[in-house]
Every structure is written in C-alpha cells, then in structure tokens.
Amino acid sequence: MTTSPPPNPGFPASAPARPRSWAEPWKVKVVEPIRMMDAPARAAALVEAGYNTFLLRSEDVYIDLLTDSGTGAMSDWQWAGMMMGDEAYAGSRNFYHLEDAVRRHYGYRHIVPTHQGRGAENLLSRMLIHPGNVVPGNMYFTTTRLHQELAGGRFVDVIVPEAHDPTSLRPFKGNIDLAALDLLITNVGAKNIPYVCVAATVNMAGGQPISMANMRAVRELTGRHGIRVMLDATRAVENAYFIQQREAGFAGRSVAQILLEFCSYSDGCTMSGKKDSLVNIGGWLALNDDTLYEEASNLVVVYEGLHTYGGMAGRDMEAMARGIVESVQDDHIRARVGQVEYLGRKLQEAGVPIVLPVGGHAVYLDARAFYPHLKQDQFPAQRLAAELYLDSGVRAMERGIVSAGRDSTTGEHHYPALELVRLTIPRRVYTQAHMDLTAESVIAVHDTRQATKGLRLVHEPRYLRFFQARFEPLD
Numbered sequence: 001m002t003t004s005p006p007p008n009p010g011f012p013a014s015a016p017a018r019p020r021s022w023a024e025p026w027k028v029k030v031v032e033p034i035r036m037m038d039a040p041a042r043a044a045a046l047v048e049a050g051y052n053t054f055l056l057r058s059e060d061v062y063i064d065l066l067t068d069s070g071t072g073a074m075s076d077w078q079w080a081g082m083m084m085g086d087e088a089y090a091g092s093r094n095f096y097h098l099e100d101a102v103r104r105h106y107g108y109r110h111i112v113p114t115h116q117g118r119g120a121e122n123l124l125s126r127m128l129i130h131p132g133n134v135v136p137g138n139m140y141f142t143t144t145r146l147h148q149e150l151a152g153g154r155f156v157d158v159i160v161p162e163a164h165d166p167t168s169l170r171p172f173k174g175n176i177d178l179a180a181l182d183l184l185i186t187n188v189g190a191k192n193i194p195y196v197c198v199a200a201t202v203n204m205a206g207g208q209p210i211s212m213a214n215m216r217a218v219r220e221l222t223g224r225h226g227i228r229v230m231l232d233a234t235r236a237v238e239n240a241y242f243i244q245q246r247e248a249g250f251a252g253r254s255v256a257q258i259l260l261e262f263c264s265y266s267d268g269c270t271m272s273g274k275k276d277s278l279v280n281i282g283g284w285l286a287l288n289d290d291t292l293y294e295e296a297s298n299l300v301v302v303y304e305g306l307h308t309y310g311g312m313a314g315r316d317m318e319a320m321a322r323g324i325v326e327s328v329q330d331d332h333i334r335a336r337v338g339q340v341e342y343l344g345r346k347l348q349e350a351g352v353p354i355v356l357p358v359g360g361h362a363v364y365l366d367a368r369a370f371y372p373h374l375k376q377d378q379f380p381a382q383r384l385a386a387e388l389y390l391d392s393g394v395r396a397m398e399r400g401i402v403s404a405g406r407d408s409t410t411g412e413h414h415y416p417a418l419e420l421v422r423l424t425i426p427r428r429v430y431t432q433a434h435m436d437l438t439a440e441s442v443i444a445v446h447d448t449r450q451a452t453k454g455l456r457l458v459h460e461p462r463y464l465r466f467f468q469a470r471f472e473p474l475d
C-alpha cells in the first residue's frame with residue numbers, strides 16, 4: 001500500500017574512498033519523442049510568442065527547462081497507483097493514503113488537499129491575514145506574495161543580505177536575517193504579524209537552502225512573541241538534502257529524518273506537490289492547530305472542493321501519496337540535485353556567470369553580468385531566455401524585473417537585485433546528454449553577448465505579468 005516504500009537499491013553502506021558519480025536510481029521504461037525545429041522556425045515561434053517563453057507552444061520546444069513544476073516523470077509505482085483511484089466524492093481512500101504520507105514524512109497533524117500550491121496559499125492567506133498586517137518572509141515568491149497582498153497584507157523581505165549577491169558562496173543563502181526579523185517585530189508589533197512565511201529552499205534566490213540552525217532560531221524568536229511559522233514546503237526535501245550535505249552534525253542522518261525535524265519548527269505548510277512530490281498536479285495545506293484546520297476544511301469547500309479531495313481526483317491523490325514516499329529517499333534526491341550541480345559545474349567551468357552555490361532545482365544565469373550594457377528596464381533576463389531559445393530550442397524562464405512586477409501602491413516596477421534566467425531541471429526527465437547540449441547552447445549565447453540589445457514591453461497583464469506579457473526587440 002501507500003505506506004510501504006518502493007524498492008530502493010540505495011548506495012553501498014560503506015562509502016567508497018573516492019567520490020562516486022550520482023547515477024540515477026532508475027531506468028527508463030517509456031519515452032516521449034522530442035524534436036528541434038530549424039532556426040527560422042524558432043525565430044518565427046519567438047515573435048509569435050512576443051519574446052515570452054511562457055507563450056511558446058510546448059511542441060516548438062526542444063529541451064524544456066521552463067520549470068520543474070508538474071513536469072517530472074512518475075514512477076511505475078505511481079502509475080500503478082493511478083489505477084487505484086477511489087473517485088468517491090467524499091472520504092476517498094486515496095485521501096487517507098495522502099494524509100498518512102504527509103503525517104509520516106512531514107509530521108503535520110492535519111492536511112487539506114488543494115489543486116496546487118497557490119490554492120493552499122489562498123486558503124492560508126484568507127484565514128490568517130487581515131488588512132494592514134505584515135508578513136515577513138525569506139524573499140518573495142510570485143503567487144505567495146500576491147495572495148498575501150490580495151488578503152490585505154504587506155510582504156516584507158527578511159532574507160539574509162548575501163541572498164541578493166549571486167557570487168557569495170555562503171552555504172545557506174536562504175536563511176532569515178534574525179536581526180532584521182527581530183527589528184521588524186519591534187517596529188510593527190507582534191499582533192500585526194500573523195505568521196512568518198519561511199520558504200525552503202528559496203526559489204527566487206536561486207534555489208538556496210536555509211539551515212536547520214536558522215529554522216530553529218526563527219522558531220525560538222517567533223515563539224517568544226507568539227507568532228506562527230508557516231513553511232512553504234514546496235522544495236523542503238531538496239532543502240533537507242542540502243542540510244545533510246552542508247550543515248555540521250547532519251551527514252549521518254537521512255533526508256527523511258532531517259525533513260521531519262525541519263518541519264517540526266513550523267505550525268503548518270503550503271505545498272505544491274508539483275515540485276518535490278513528483279506529480280503533475282496537486283498540492284496541500286497542512287496545519288497542526290485543530291481550530292485552524294476546522295476553518296480550512298470549511299473554506300476549501302468554497303474554492304477547491306470537499307476537504308477530502310480539494311480539487312484533486314482520487315487517482316491524483318494516490319500518485320502524490322506515493323510520490324511523497326519516493327521523494328524522501330536519499331538516492332532519489334542525491335541524483336536529482338546531482339544533475340542540477342552537473343549542469344552548473346559545466347557552465348561555471350566555461351566562465352558563464354551563474355548564481356553560486358548552485359541550488360537544488362535549477363541553474364540560474366546572472367543576466368546582469370551576462371549583459372552589463374543593458375539597463376534593467378530593458379529586460380536583460382527576458383532577452384537572454386529568448387536568445388537561448390533562438391540558439392537551440394532550449395526553453396528557460398525569466399526571474400528578474402518582469403517576474404517582480406510592480407509596486408502595488410506606487411505602480412513603479414520593482415527593481416530586484418537579482419536579474420536571472422532560470423534553467424529549471426524537471427525531475428527524472430532529461431539525461432546528462434541533454435544537460436551537455438544545454439550547456440553548449442548557453443556558452444554559444446554567452447560568446448555573442450556584446451551584440452545583444454534589450455526588449456520593449458508592449459503588453460502588460462495586471463496580475464503576475466510575467467506569464468502573459470509581450471515584448472519586442474529594441475534592435
């Protein structure tokens with residue numbers, strides 16, 4: 001059943017004297033053909049898409065590194081679970097498997113399924129945030145911040161300063177700046193802070209982890225003021241892997257054990273199952289507080305569905321329950337992050353400016369350093385993603401000024417310190433050869449960087465503009 005882990009060959013118990021490679025702990029059973037269009041066809045597709053990689057058709061993409069969200073490959077064990085869907089409206093057995101997997105591996109008492117992560121963010125924000133509230137967090141995430149603002153809150157970034165420096169080699173650049181958080185609590189008052197929103201890892205900072213010590217300290221500080229800690233657990237398994245690899249005292253502990261301890265310093269979490277949990281769709285809200293859970297299981301009926309399915313089919317909940325079990329296996333996560341590090345190392349060796357250290361789910365190109373001759377409002381990262389597609393059909397994502405959007409009061413662009421292009425690696429999908437080709441393409445675009453001009457924004461949607469904005473080249 002769901003609770004038994006899949007067969008797991010693991011690594012030799014005695015570590016070899018010399019480091020070994022991170023070969024994938026699986027073999028391929030099904031393949032999906034992909035093709036590269038010729039250069040004129042790619043150029044036409046890019047114009048059609050308004051120089052926005054979100055608006056390209058998937059068919060026109062060769063290697064799709066837009067996102068690791070819902071783009072992973074499921075295992076045979078998950079697919080087998082899809083056939084075990086109990087599509088009852090209420091009380092599906094797959095819900096109980098999911099609840100069991102979340103309790104066992106994340107340790108929270110209650111869970112409310114949602115169609116994906118933002119569904120959980122909506123519920124949490126509506127329940128806890130009141131107009132005028134302040135929500136501190138370790139760098140914003142697009143949908144998370146928008147839900148906080150729509151609920152009347154104001155997001156305040158309390159991430160450590162080195163998070164904004166792509167060249168800093170500090171191991172835990174996702175950490176919360178405790179002094180800044182302490183000062184904020186003093187300035188706005190604990191009663192105006194419904195919770196601290198802790199992301200692990202921090203997507204917008206380049207997939208950077210937060211340490212166990214920092215998480216404990218956040219718990220301790222907020223505990224003194226009676227402020228809740230809510231985790232964005234989207235990539236908490238990857239975060240646990242970095243703790244195992246980088247933090248003193250954790251080398252001998254399994255990723256599963258580390259994840260449980262990490263989550264124990266929070267009161268609940270929002271989760272996008274499309275990332276760590278190895279499914280194409282799904283998410284959940286987890287809560288320890290009984291009263292809050294009561295309210296959430298009522299509110300979910302309005303926006304998602306009954307509290308035992310929350311917008312998901314039974315079969316999808318089963319796949320997610322099994323994905324959770326697979327996701328916390330040490331050999332899985334080692335190969336997953338290992339592939340990201342492989343691509344990062346190739347680019348670094350070629351002198352391409354990337355965010356260091358390489359994060360858990362993506363390699364981030366530093367578009368500012370790539371195109372120092374472009375001003376930020378000429379959208380250097382947006383242009384870089386477009387150039388990469390033109391060169392090879394590799395699709396990446398802008399994570400810079402376009403993603404940052406506008407200030408909700410002044411209407412000015414937010415000008416984030418980081419102007420990045422994200423090469424996001426889907427889980428269990430591409431091979432090392434795909435990573436090699438991607439690296440070659442980035443290097444080719446880097447070689448011709450001096451001649452590249454910026455972009456002009458010609459269409460700007462009101463919410464989360466990066467998804468649908470359109471651009472024209474300045475040259």
Ligand SMILES: *Cc1c(COP(=O)(O)O)cnc(C)c1O
Nearest residue numbers: 116117118141143203234272274
């Ligand atoms: C993807 C993501 C979300 C939102 O989840 P969706 O499933 O896309 O709605 C929230 N936070 C982080 C850090 C994410 O990466």
